[in-house]
Amino acid sequence: MELVIETNNLTKRYGSLTAVNKLNLKVQRGSIHGFLGPNGAGKTTTIKIIVGLLRPDEGTVKVLGHELHGGKNEGFLQSFREHADSRLGIGYMPELPKFPKHLKGSELLDIYGRMYGMTEQQRKEQIPKLIEMVGLTGRENDLIGKYSKGMQQRIGIAQALLNNPELVILDEPSLGLDPVGMVEVRELVKNIAREGVTVFVSSHLLFEVEQVCTDVTIINRGTALASDTLQNVSGLLTGPAMIHVEVTQMSQNIIKAVKSLPFVSNVVQTGNTLVIQVTTHENVRAQVSQAITRAGGIIVDMSQKTSNLEDVFLQLVSKDQEGKPQ
Amino acid sequence: MTATNQERPRPSWFTRFWAVVRYEMLWNIRKKKFIAIVIAAFVLVTVDLALPAFFNVSKNPAFAATFSVGNLVFFLIALVTVMNSISGEFESGTIVPLLTKPVSRTMVFLAKVFAAFVIILVTYTVLFIYSTVGGIVVYGPQDNLQLVPLALLGNVISTFVWVAIILAIGSISKSSLFAALGGLVLFIAFVFAGSIIASVSNEAGALNYVPGVGATGVLNVAQRSQNITIQNITVSMNSVSTGTDNIGTNLVNYARYPSATVNITRTDVFSTPPKVIQLYTESIGFIVLRSIAVAFAYILVFLFVAWFAFKRAQIFE
Numbered sequence: 001m002e003l004v005i006e007t008n009n010l011t012k013r014y015g016s017l018t019a020v021n022k023l024n025l026k027v028q029r030g031s032i033h034g035f036l037g038p039n040g041a042g043k044t045t046t047i048k049i050i051v052g053l054l055r056p057d058e059g060t061v062k063v064l065g066h067e068l069h070g071g072k073n074e075g076f077l078q079s080f081r082e083h084a085d086s087r088l089g090i091g092y093m094p095e096l097p098k099f100p101k102h103l104k105g106s107e108l109l110d111i112y113g114r115m116y117g118m119t120e121q122q123r124k125e126q127i128p129k130l131i132e133m134v135g136l137t138g139r140e141n142d143l144i145g146k147y148s149k150g151m152q153q154r155i156g157i158a159q160a161l162l163n164n165p166e167l168v169i170l171d172e173p174s175l176g177l178d179p180v181g182m183v184e185v186r187e188l189v190k191n192i193a194r195e196g197v198t199v200f201v202s203s204h205l206l207f208e209v210e211q212v213c214t215d216v217t218i219i220n221r222g223t224a225l226a227s228d229t230l231q232n233v234s235g236l237l238t239g240p241a242m243i244h245v246e247v248t249q250m251s252q253n254i255i256k257a258v259k260s261l262p263f264v265s266n267v268v269q270t271g272n273t274l275v276i277q278v279t280t281h282e283n284v285r286a287q288v289s290q291a292i293t294r295a296g297g298i299i300v301d302m303s304q305k306t307s308n309l310e311d312v313f314l315q316l317v318s319k320d321q322e323g324k325p326q
Numbered sequence: 327m328t329a330t331n332q333e334r335p336r337p338s339w340f341t342r343f344w345a346v347v348r349y350e351m352l353w354n355i356r357k358k359k360f361i362a363i364v365i366a367a368f369v370l371v372t373v374d375l376a377l378p379a380f381f382n383v384s385k386n387p388a389f390a391a392t393f394s395v396g397n398l399v400f401f402l403i404a405l406v407t408v409m410n411s412i413s414g415e416f417e418s419g420t421i422v423p424l425l426t427k428p429v430s431r432t433m434v435f436l437a438k439v440f441a442a443f444v445i446i447l448v449t450y451t452v453l454f455i456y457s458t459v460g461g462i463v464v465y466g467p468q469d470n471l472q473l474v475p476l477a478l479l480g481n482v483i484s485t486f487v488w489v490a491i492i493l494a495i496g497s498i499s500k501s502s503l504f505a506a507l508g509g510l511v512l513f514i515a516f517v518f519a520g521s522i523i524a525s526v527s528n529e530a531g532a533l534n535y536v537p538g539v540g541a542t543g544v545l546n547v548a549q550r551s552q553n554i555t556i557q558n559i560t561v562s563m564n565s566v567s568t569g570t571d572n573i574g575t576n577l578v579n580y581a582r583y584p585s586a587t588v589n590i591t592r593t594d595v596f597s598t599p600p601k602v603i604q605l606y607t608e609s610i611g612f613i614v615l616r617s618i619a620v621a622f623a624y625i626l627v628f629l630f631v632a633w634f635a636f637k638r639a640q641i642f643e
C-alpha cells in the first residue's frame with residue numbers, strides 16, 4: 001500500500017517541552033485516518049510540521065512523495081528549499097482557521113483557487129458547489145469578518161476541498177460546530193473518501209473517529225500509543241465484551257441457544273434480560289438475534305457496547321500517564 | 327476520481343504570484359486606515375499648494391515639476407501600506423491558510439512588495455495630477471510638465487526606503503505595533519539628527535547617507551523665481567536638499583540643469599543675524615546619483631532582511 005504521509009522519528013520541541021517525540025506516523029492512500037489524542041497531545045504540532053508551517057527538530061516527513069524540510073544536517077541552504085508544489089494536492093483546514101476579515105467568503109475561495117492555478121471555468125463550477133456543500137449559501141457575499149465561529153469553520157472546510165485534493169488534512173473540523181454541523185462534517189468526510197481522497201483528521205472526540213475512520217493513531221505526549229486499522233486498535237482492548245438482550249418472554253430454550261454460539265463465553269440471566277459475555281469485539285448482534293428468534297424468543301431491546309475505542313483510549317492513555325507527572 | 331499529483335497541472339510561478347498580488351490588493355484597499363491616510367495626503371497637498379501662496383502669490387511656472395508630496399507623507403503612506411502587510415498576517419492568523427496554499431514564501435513576499443509598489447504608485451499618480459492641476463490654478467501656467475512623471479518616480483523611490491524599513495521591523499518582530507513605532511522612532515530620529523547636524527556641525531555630508539532630507543544647499547543657476555524672506559532669513563527658491571527624500575526634485579533639477587553645481591551650506595542659527603556658512607560644492611548629477619544609490623542600498627538591505635526573517639519564520643500562531 002502506498003503511503004501519503006510518512007514521518008520518521010519526528011521530534012519537535014518548544015523550549016524544554018517535547019511536543020512531538022520520535023513519532024512514526026504512516027497514513028495509507030485511500031484511508032480515513034483518525035489522529036486521536038487528549039488536549040496537548042501534539043496533534044496540531046504534528047500537522048503543522050506536515051503542512052510546512054513548523055520545522056521539525058529531528059526526523060523526516062514525506063508527504064505525497066515529497067521529502068519535506070530536509071534534516072538538520074542537510075545544511076543551511078538546503079533548509080531554504082520551498083515545497084510549494086507538494087501542496088498542490090493537499091487540502092488543509094487549520095485548527096480554528098482565521099481568514100482575512102476584509103474578504104467576502106466567495107472572494108476568499110476565488111483567490112485561493114487562483115493560487116492553486118484553477119481556471120476561471122473551474123472556479124465558477126467548484127466554488128458555488130462547495131459553498132452549498134458547507135451550508136453557506138446566501139452568506140457567500142458577506143465579509144468574513146461578519147461570520148460566526150461556526151461559519152468560519154465551514155468556510156475553512158470549503159477551502160480545504162477547493163483544489164480537489166488527493167489528501168485532505170483536517171485539524172479538529174467539528175470544533176465550534178453545532179450538532180447538525182458535526183453530523184454534516186462526518187457525512188462530508190465519508191463522501192469525499194468515497195471518491196478516493198485520503199483524509200487525515202485530528203480529533204479528541206472518540207465517537208467521531210469511531211464513526212468515520214478506517215484507521216486510527218492514538219497519540220499522547222507526542223508519542224503514538226497505537227496505530228492501526230480501527231478494528232485492530234479496538235481489538236487491543238483486553239477482556240471480554242458484553243451484549244445486553246431483553247426479550248418479551250425468557251425461556252431455557254433461549255438461554256441454551258445463546259450458550260451454544262461459538263463466541264459466547266458466559267450468559268447471565270436477570271428476569272427477561274440476558275447479559276451475554278462474548279470473546280470477540282466484532283459485531284455479532286445478528287448471530288445472537290438469529291439464535292434467539294429461532295429458539296422462539298421475541299427481542300425488544302439489544303445493545304452491544306460498540307464504543308470500544310473509548311475503552312482502548314482510556315486504557316492506553318491512563319497506562320501511559322501512570323506514575324508520570326503531567 | 328481525484329487527480330494525483332503526477333497528473334495535476336502545475337500552475338506557473340506567475341499565475342500564483344499574481345493571485346497573491348490580488349489577495350494583497352483587495353484587503354489593503356479596504357483597510358480604513360489606508361483610506362484615511364489618502365484623505366490626509368490630499369489635505370497635505372492642498373496645504374502645500376495653498377500655504378506658499380499666502381506669503382508670495384507671484385507666478386511660479388515650475389511648481390508642478392518640482393512638486394514633492396514631502397517626507398512626512400512618504401513615511402505615512404509607507405506606514406499604512408505595509409505596517410501590517412507581513413506582521414498583520416501573523417497577528418490575525420491568516421498566515422496559516424495562506425502559506426499552506428501552493429505558494430512559496432518568496433512568492434508571497436515579492437507579491438506583497440509589488441502590491442505596495444502598485445498601491446503607492448497609484449496613490450501618488452492621483453496626488454500628482456491633483457498638484458499639477460492645483461499648480462496651474464494657484465501659480466499660473468506651468469512649464470516642464472513632461473518632467474512631472476520623473477518627480478513622481480523619485481517620490482516612489484523615496485517612499486520605498488520607508489517601506490523596506492517598516493517591512494523589515496514587522497517581519498522580524500511579527501508585530502504591527504513594533505513596525506509602526508519602530509518606523510516612527512527612526513523617522514523622528516533622522517529628522518531631528520538631520521536638523522541638529524545641519525545647524526551645529528560642518529559634517530553635513532554625513533546626512534547624505536541616512537534616509538531623509540540630507541544636506542541643504544543652493545543650486546547655481548539663474549534665479550528661478552523670487553526669494554521668500556521670513557523674519558530676516560531669505561529662503562532661496564534655488565534651495566535644494568540632497569537626501570533620499572529629494573530624489574524626485576533633484577531628478578527634475580538634473581533634467582533641467584544637467585551641468586549645474588550645488589553649493590552645500592548650513593545655516594548657523596546661533597549667530598545673530600543667522601548666518602549662512604558655505605561648506606562644499608557638488609554637481610547636481612552626482613547628488614542625484616548618490617541619493618538614488620543610497621536609497622536603493624537601504625531598500626535592498628532592508629527588503630533582504632524582511633525576506634530572510636519571513637522565509638525562516640516558523641508559524642506558531
Ligand SMILES: Nc1ncnc2c1ncn2[C@@H]1O[C@H](COP(=O)(O)OP(=O)(O)OP(=O)(O)O)[C@@H](O)[C@H]1O
Binds near residue numbers: 014019037041045643
Ligand atoms: N507555540 C507554542 N509554544 C509553546 N508550546 C506550545 C506551542 N504550541 C503548542 N505548545 C505545546 O505543545 C504541546 C502540544 O500542543 P498541540 O497544540 O500540538 O496539542 P494538540 O494535540 O493539538 O491539542 P488540542 O487537542 O488541545 O488541540 C502542548 O503541551 C502545548 O502546550
Ligand SMILES: [Mg+2]
Binds near residue numbers: 044045095171172
Ligand atoms: Mg490541536
